[in-house]
Every structure is written in structure tokens, then in C-alpha cells.
Amino acid sequence: MARGGYLFLLVTIGLLGSYVVDGLGVNWGQISTHVLPPKVVVQMLKDNNISKVKLFEINDATMQGLAGSDIEVMVAIPNYLLNSMTNAKTAKDWVEKNVTKYLTQKPAVNIKYVAVGNEPFLTSYNGSYLNSTYPALKNVQTAINDAGHGDKVKATVPLNADIYMSPSNHYVPSAGYFRPDISTQMSDIAKFLDKNKAPFTINIYPYINLYQNPGFPFDYAFFDGMKFPLMDEKIAYDNSFDAAYDTLVVALEKVGVKNIPIYIGEVGWPTDGDKHANVQLAEKFYRGLLKKLGNNEGTPLRPKQYIEVYLFGLLDEDAKSVDPGNFERHWGLFTQDGQPKFPIDLTGKGRNITLVGAKDVKMLPKKWCVMRSDAKNATLIEETIKYACNYGDCTPIGMGCSCGNLDAAGNASYAYNIYYQTMGQKAGSCGFSGLAEETTKNPSSGNCTFPIRVAPPPTPSPPPASAPGSGTPADEKTQSSQKSSAYYYGPSLLLLLGLEVVASFFF
Known part of the structure; x- marks a missing residue:
């Protein structure tokens, strides 16, 4: 074989082997003034070997973009629907329209999970979803089972890490427990998920810890070790991710749930909007996280285990609320138009490589x-x-x-x-x-x-004018659907x- 051909073969083999860390997915949010077409985003996911995606809403354009891609999808029920999901018939109808429909169409969408709400027990919600989340979870999983999808599709509840805590005078993972105001609900949810072989989903944000707490050790937000780690008896915690994860492990064990899979629903680092939100620190954070995941390091209480993770997030979203902070619009691995922001190796090998950006994106004129x-x-x-x-x-x-x-x-x-x-x-x-x-x-x-x-x-051509008085409720439904398009x-x-x-x- 000629030297050039041999080199080409080596490069090709290297590219084919550039898969992502096992269990790695991304969050795909669309709170933007100008969104990429779903087909463009799906192709970008495939180009980067990202095979799992978590959504925050369901719209037909996005679902059809995912159809036939074999990308594993976590669909979502937004918080404002949780109260209605306490009605079994409503939950059944939702599953039929948003799960069964896409699982059975040709080509199908590979739906694997249903997120019932998103961080519904945040303290800032003042208990709005306290009494509806668990009943909604039960009804949705029952509806999934009754539809014949229970072996493949599991309902879960993505929760914020503020659901558990440790005493202020003994702030270590081994002292962890669920917040007293939600302890009954958390016990019920954890046991239900465990019984149904569904994952417990938690969102962990070391960046938020650093942003909200001036005294938070800077190095503790990353994975490069620190001179004075947090000591929990004989266990040394040198990063906040491990400590947060293991605090949850202990809290679950205290309600009798010991071996349930724990998925990370969101974890990431923003790139703008704050002094600690920049591409340099985002690259540093992801390099350490992905190396940890790629080596299946696990955590001190669950060592040598692979952790399923959804990075947050895929794209910047310029229409998100900045109430949490000005960084909130800048979590994307990619800019709003699908261009990579910094070098990142999703295999966890630490190579200085760049993600593949969105292709064939139609931009406004260069003005x-x-x-x-x-x-x-x-x-x-x-x-x-x-x-x-x-x-x-x-x-x-x-x-x-x-x-x-x-x-x-x-x-x-x-x-x-x-x-x-x-x-x-x-x-x-x-x-x-x-x-x-x-x-x-x-x-x-x-x-x-x-x-x-x-x-x-492009603006679609208007439909032919109807004769006076010919409008129907179906027409109104179509018009309403067009108004809520993903574009x-x-x-x-x-x-x-x-x-x-x-x-x-x-x-």
C-alpha cells in the first residue's frame, strides 16, 4: 500500500473510533428568537456521534426531525401540565398523543424516557407542584404501561440538587437527607421509580455553587484536585460533583432505595454573562468531567461505575429569562446558529479537537x-x-x-x-x-x-380562501398549531x- 493510502486509512480508522462517552446525551432547548431547523440540529447531533437527547417540550417539527434518526429521546411534560396529569384520563390522552403517536409512526422516534416536570420542587416555586408531581408520575407511567410501552419507556422526574441537604454543622455527603418539606414526596417518588426500574434524575451545577456562594472554593467546581479536599471520615472529596452525587446516594439510602440508577439530567458550564462564565473555564470543566466519565470512575460511594449524563446544553438560547443570572442564555456547547465555541473531546480522551458545527444554516445578510x-x-x-x-x-x-x-x-x-x-x-x-x-x-x-x-x-403560501361560514373547529386547531410552530x-x-x-x- 502506498504511504499516502496507509495514512488515509489510519486517519479514517481514527475518525470512526471517535465516539462519545457511553451514556452521554445533551439537553436541546429552544427558547430562542431564531431557532435552527430541527433537521439541521439532528444532523449536527449525528455528525458528533451524540445519540441521546433530552427535550423540554414537544413540538411536531422537532419530533419529525428526530424520526428515523435512532437518537434516544427523553420527551417532557412541562410543569404547567403537572396538575392536569393528576387526572388519569388526561395522562392517558397525553401519552397517546405524545408517546404512542411517535413510537408507532413510520419512521418512528426512539422515545426512551418521559420527564414528568422539570425541577418541580425548586424552593422558588413555593410548593406549587408539591402535591401534583408524584400523582402525575404515577399516572403517566401507568398510561405508558397500559399503552404497551412500559418495557421500553420509563417516566422520571428531573430534580434540582436543592431537594437534599446536609446539616450546616456537618456539611458532608454521609449526613445527607431529603429536604424536610418534601421528604414524604421524595420517598414516594424514589420508591416508585425503583419499583418501575426507572432512573432517578438529578441536575448538578458546580457553576451555580460558585456563582451563588462567594466563599465557595474555586477549584472545588472542577476536577483537577485541590490542596484541602472535603473530608468525610476517611473519604476525601476534591470536587463538588462527587460530593453532590454522593449526598443524593445517602439521602436515597435513608428512604430505603439503595441501588437505583442515578442519571444526571443537566450538568454544564456557561460561556458568557458572568466573570466565571467564559469559554476557557467551560473547556476546563468539560475536560475534567468527560475524562471522569470516560474512565468510568464513578464516585466514592459508587466507584467504577458509568454515569449516564445529559450535558446542558446543546445551543445558546437568547430568549431565556435572566432571573437566575445573565449567564442563563449562554449554556450551549454551540452558539445559537450551531457553531462550536471551544475545543471539546466528547470521548473523554482529552484531545484538542473541535465539534462539528451545523451545516447549511441560512443566515440573515451580512449587515x-x-x-x-x-x-x-x-x-x-x-x-x-x-x-x-x-x-x-x-x-x-x-x-x-x-x-x-x-x-x-x-x-x-x-x-x-x-x-x-x-x-x-x-x-x-x-x-x-x-x-x-x-x-x-x-x-x-x-x-x-x-x-x-x-x-x-420561508413564509408558507396562504391556503385558498374558504367560503363564508365554512370554518370548523378543525380549522381553528390547525391555525393554533401554526401559531405555536417551533420556528x-x-x-x-x-x-x-x-x-x-x-x-x-x-x-
């Missing part, structure tokens, strides 16, 4: 909106920046963030541009009372990117209509 050089009205500039940032994502211009070093003119330009892009570069959206202008010169510099958004899908342009239809009115006076 930006910036502040005019002759703009001088400081009061009006401040007002227009606030206005623009109310509708566009200005979190990158915060202190310590990727665009935090811009001057006043740069901040204004960033705000004007993000509004312009969010509005789809619509005529009149780069006016700002004469303070802004369009340009074809990219104003990005260094680590600060002035983004261009994904182009919206939406701007924060919402009503918001855009409101902006149309405001713009006519403002610009």
Missing part, C-alpha cells in the same frame, strides 16, 4: 446596525440602549463578559445591532431616532462578536405586533 459617529444626544442614546436591550440579548456587554470592554459607543452599537438582528434586520429596525445606521463592515473585535441571527424559514420569529407573535406599534412612534 449590522451601529451607532452613527455623529450621534451626540447622551440622554436619547441611553434611552435607546435600554429599549434595544429590553428586546435583544445584551448580556455579553456586562462587566467581565465577552464584550465588557467596549466603550460607550461600542455598547450602543452592540445594543442597536442585537435588536436589529432579533427583529430579523427588518426595515426600520436600525433607526433609533436617527442615532444608528446599517453597515456591511463587521464591528466585531477580539472576543466580542456582533452576531447575525439565523434567517427565518418563531422574535420573542412572540404578540410581542412583535407590539413592537410594530412602538416602532411607528419611536423611529
Whole structure:
């Protein structure tokens, strides 16, 4: 064989062997003003050998994009439906429309789990789902079983790590227990999941610990070891992931559930919006996590075990609430338009390689909106920046963030541009009372990117006009479905209509 052919064979074998860590999945959220077409996202998942995905909602476009891909899917029932799922008939109808439908169609969707709610026992919910989550879980699993899918599909409840704790004077995993206000519910849920051979799903966020607690040891959020680990009798905990996981193990054992599989529903590191949210630290976190997972290290209380993990998240989401923090829109391994942010080796081998980005993405034209050089009205500039940032994502211009070093003119330009892009570069959206202008010169510099958004899908041709009085409830249902399509342009239809009115006076 010629030397060139031999080299090609070696490279090919290496590429074919580049699979991800066993059990590794991703969370695919879609709270964005401009979303990628599902087929593009599914191809990106396949290109990176990611074979498991966790959703937060069900829409037909996403499900059809996953159909025939063989990607394992965790579908979700949002929290606002939990109360209704306490009715067995409602749960049965939901399973029929959202599980059976996609399992039996040709090609089928490989649904493996149903997430019943998402972190329903967060303390910030003030007990809103305290009495509905467990009954909903039972009804959904019963409906799955009755539909004949029980051997393949399991219901679970993704929970936040605030469901358990340790005493403040003995803050170690071996002292862990479920929060007193939910201890009965957690015991019931854990035993039910165990009985039905379903996983216990927990979300663990070392970054949040670091963000919320000024005294939290920086190194404890990562996997590189620390000089003074947390000692729990003879066990040394040198990272918060292991400590959080094992605290749950102990809490479960205290309610009589000892060997249930524990899945990590969410874990990740954001890349913008805070001084500790950047690509360098995200790369550091994922490198340590994936090495740990790839080596099947397990944790001190469950050593040498593989842990099923869903990374959070797949893509940035620019329309998410920033109530938890400005980092909330920047959890993606990929930018909103599907481009990788930093080197990451999903095999856990630590190689300096980059993920495969989204292909054939249709972007808006290469145009930006910036502040005019002759703009001088400081009061009006401040007002227009606030206005623009109310509708566009200005979190990158915060202190310590990727665009935090811009001057006043740069901040204004960033705000004007993000509004312009969010509005789809619509005529009149780069006016700002004469303070802004369009340009074809990219104003990005260094680590600060002035983004261009994904182009919206083509507007479908209107259907033929119906004869007067011919409308039916079925027609209304179709129209409603179109309004809630996965492809939406701007924060919402009503918001855009409101902006149309405001713009006519403002610009």
C-alpha cells in the first residue's frame, strides 16, 4: 500500500473510533428568537456521534426531525401540565398523543424516557407542584404501561440538587437527607421509580455553587484536585460533583432505595454573562468531567461505575429569562446558529479537537446596525440602549463578559445591532431616532462578536380562501398549531405586533 493510502486509512480508522462517552446525551432547548431547523440540529447531533437527547417540550417539527434518526429521546411534560396529569384520563390522552403517536409512526422516534416536570420542587416555586408531581408520575407511567410501552419507556422526574441537604454543622455527603418539606414526596417518588426500574434524575451545577456562594472554593467546581479536599471520615472529596452525587446516594439510602440508577439530567458550564462564565473555564470543566466519565470512575460511594449524563446544553438560547443570572442564555456547547465555541473531546480522551458545527444554516445578510459617529444626544442614546436591550440579548456587554470592554459607543452599537438582528434586520429596525445606521463592515473585535441571527424559514403560501361560514373547529386547531410552530420569529407573535406599534412612534 502506498504511504499516502496507509495514512488515509489510519486517519479514517481514527475518525470512526471517535465516539462519545457511553451514556452521554445533551439537553436541546429552544427558547430562542431564531431557532435552527430541527433537521439541521439532528444532523449536527449525528455528525458528533451524540445519540441521546433530552427535550423540554414537544413540538411536531422537532419530533419529525428526530424520526428515523435512532437518537434516544427523553420527551417532557412541562410543569404547567403537572396538575392536569393528576387526572388519569388526561395522562392517558397525553401519552397517546405524545408517546404512542411517535413510537408507532413510520419512521418512528426512539422515545426512551418521559420527564414528568422539570425541577418541580425548586424552593422558588413555593410548593406549587408539591402535591401534583408524584400523582402525575404515577399516572403517566401507568398510561405508558397500559399503552404497551412500559418495557421500553420509563417516566422520571428531573430534580434540582436543592431537594437534599446536609446539616450546616456537618456539611458532608454521609449526613445527607431529603429536604424536610418534601421528604414524604421524595420517598414516594424514589420508591416508585425503583419499583418501575426507572432512573432517578438529578441536575448538578458546580457553576451555580460558585456563582451563588462567594466563599465557595474555586477549584472545588472542577476536577483537577485541590490542596484541602472535603473530608468525610476517611473519604476525601476534591470536587463538588462527587460530593453532590454522593449526598443524593445517602439521602436515597435513608428512604430505603439503595441501588437505583442515578442519571444526571443537566450538568454544564456557561460561556458568557458572568466573570466565571467564559469559554476557557467551560473547556476546563468539560475536560475534567468527560475524562471522569470516560474512565468510568464513578464516585466514592459508587466507584467504577458509568454515569449516564445529559450535558446542558446543546445551543445558546437568547430568549431565556435572566432571573437566575445573565449567564442563563449562554449554556450551549454551540452558539445559537450551531457553531462550536471551544475545543471539546466528547470521548473523554482529552484531545484538542473541535465539534462539528451545523451545516447549511441560512443566515440573515451580512449587515449590522451601529451607532452613527455623529450621534451626540447622551440622554436619547441611553434611552435607546435600554429599549434595544429590553428586546435583544445584551448580556455579553456586562462587566467581565465577552464584550465588557467596549466603550460607550461600542455598547450602543452592540445594543442597536442585537435588536436589529432579533427583529430579523427588518426595515426600520436600525433607526433609533436617527442615532444608528446599517453597515456591511463587521464591528466585531477580539472576543466580542456582533452576531447575525439565523434567517427565518420561508413564509408558507396562504391556503385558498374558504367560503363564508365554512370554518370548523378543525380549522381553528390547525391555525393554533401554526401559531405555536417551533420556528418563531422574535420573542412572540404578540410581542412583535407590539413592537410594530412602538416602532411607528419611536423611529
